[in-house]
Amino acid sequence: MPLISILSKSRSPLLACVFILNKRHLSSTENLIFPKSFLAFPSPPASTNPQQFGREWIRPYHDGRPRGPLWRGKKLIGKEAIFVILGLKRFKDDREKLEKFIKTHVRRLLKLDMIAVLNELERQQEVSLAIEIFRVIQKQDWYTPDVYVYKDLIISLARCKKMYVAMELWENMRKEGLFPDSQTYAEVIRGFLAYGSPADAMNIFEDMKKSPDPPEELPFRILLKGLLPHPLLRNRVKQDFEEIFPDQRVYDPPEEIFGLR
Helix, strand or coil, X not given: CCXXXXXXXXXXXXXXXXXXXXXXXXXXXXXXXXXXXXXXXXXXXXXXXHHHCCCCCCCCCCCCCCCHHHCCCCCCXXXXXXXXXXXXXXXXXXXXXXXXXXXXXHCCCCHHHHHHHHHHHHHCCCHHHHHHHHHHHHCCCCCCCCHHHHHHHHHHHHHCCCHHHHHHHXXXXXXXXXXXXXXXXXXXXXXXXXXXXXXXXXXXXXXXXXXXXXXXXXXHXXXXXXXXXXXXXXXXXXXXXXXXXXXXXXXXXXXXXXXXX
C-alpha cells in the first residue's frame, strides 16, 4: 500500500509514520511528501475523552482557561498583603515599632490589599491588629461606612470577650447611621452573657427592639437561655417574645436544675 494512502487513512498519522520508519520501509525521507492533513493537528471527537483519543492527546495551543489555584476558585492574597500581615504580627507586642511599621508599610497598600489584610487578621483572630487596620482604612479617601465591616469586627471582638472595644465600634457604627443586623445583636448579647454582664445584654436587647429591622428569634432565645439565673429579667424577655412570636413556645426548665427557689 502506498505511504500516502496509509498516512491518510490512519487515525494517527504521526504514529503511522513512526511505525513505517521503524520497519525500515524507507531508508531516507528526503523525497517524502506529506499530505496537508498530516501537517495539522487532528481534533479529537467531541464525545471522546482527550486522554482516550490515542494514547494521549496533547493540546497544541492554550485554551484560555486559568491554571492552578485560580481555576479551583481559591482567593489568593498578594505578596504585599502577606508581608504586612507577618510584620504586624511580629511587632504587635511593641507599640513603637508597630506604629512605625503601619506608617511605612500599611498606609501605602492599595485598597484591595488593605481589605485583604483586614479580613485575614479577622480570620486568624488577631482582632487587636484588625482594629489597627480598620483605623487606617477609616482615614482613606475611598472609605465609606459599611455595616458588614463593622459586623465582622464586632462579632470577632464579642467572641474574644473584648466587649469594651466592641462597644466602642458599636457607638461609631451608630454615629455613622448604621444599624446592626440580627446576627450582630445575637453575638453581642451572647458575648455580654459570657462576660458575666446580663445588664449590658439587656441594654443591647432594648436597643434591638428600637431597630428598624423586624426582630428575629435567635437573640431572644439566647437571652432566654442566658438569663435562667435571673428570673426577673428573663420574664421581661419572655413576655416580649410571646407578644412578637405568638406561635412559638418557650421552654421553662424545672427550677431545681438551676438552683432557683
